[in-house]
Amino acid sequence: MDKNGKIAGKISIIDLGVIILIIAAVVGLCIRFMSSTTTAVTSDETFRYVVKVNSVREFTVNALQKGGITTDKNSEMTLGEITDVQVGDAKMQSTTADGRIEWSNLPDRYTCMVTIEADGRESEDGYILDDTTELSVGRTVDIITKYVKTTGEIISVEVLED
Amino acid sequence: MKKSKWTIIDTVIVVAAAAVLAAAGVIFGPSLMEPSTNETITFTVMIQDREKGIAAAMSEGDNVTLSLTEKDGGVIKSVRTEPTVVMVYDSIDGVYRNEVNDEREDIYIEIEADCKVTDKSITTGDTDIKVGADIPVRGKGYATNGYIIDIVD
Incomplete structure (x- = not known):
């Protein structure tokens, strides 16, 4: 110096x-x-995954059934599209006073199986969407469309053949 | 006049400024380029399980703020109330059922707001209008929050 x-x-x-x-x-x-997930990316893929949205009211069911594009939490990035919504009664396990286990319907509540097709990437470690959301069975994810914002658990993931 | 020299620091400043502009383009570019329309949207907010009398403070025609930043607002088109319905568990029979709680009420407010509508979202200012979204509702003399349960577009 x-x-x-x-x-x-x-x-x-x-x-x-x-x-x-x-x-x-x-x-x-x-x-x-x-991150290690993106540096180990092997291929671009299209995924079909099913999200179980539990115990929601009719207005959420109606909004889900409108379908449409799914986005990231800021409603800016297109992630995929809702292709199917199956609706059933919501049930909850409970124990009666005499010790029996019952599965009871929850009045005015529904469970939706929402099928979504989305583009993402497959790596050695798993599957991720374009906003780095990990697609893993058992993971809780948001479903955000133009009309609805709700949460559910992924119950199945499959890679679609081209 | 002394001729100015281009230094390493000048290069670093230019590169840093270019990086900031590129980042801004990536972050804000898609939202600025996305086609959108301005529409008046009507949506319903459900405010659950409140003391009786709160709804009396709200009136048709009230200007309400829909965000915590006091930027986004709308106008109340209608207010109605229903007794609160509570889900209870009957441990004797092992079933869930709805019970009416006459001492509390659910408030349903229909609000009209000027919104920006795209393929991906409906927003009033910075506030997303989506079924299931938690939204504050603040007017003159009252402040509460509820959930959006219906959108008419």
């Missing part, structure tokens, strides 16, 4: 610190967004 505080007479130590900070930020962003 010379008498003016510059290394090799060209760049000051403060300037060097700024450059190192910016490089560190860029590297950090790359590590953050280039």
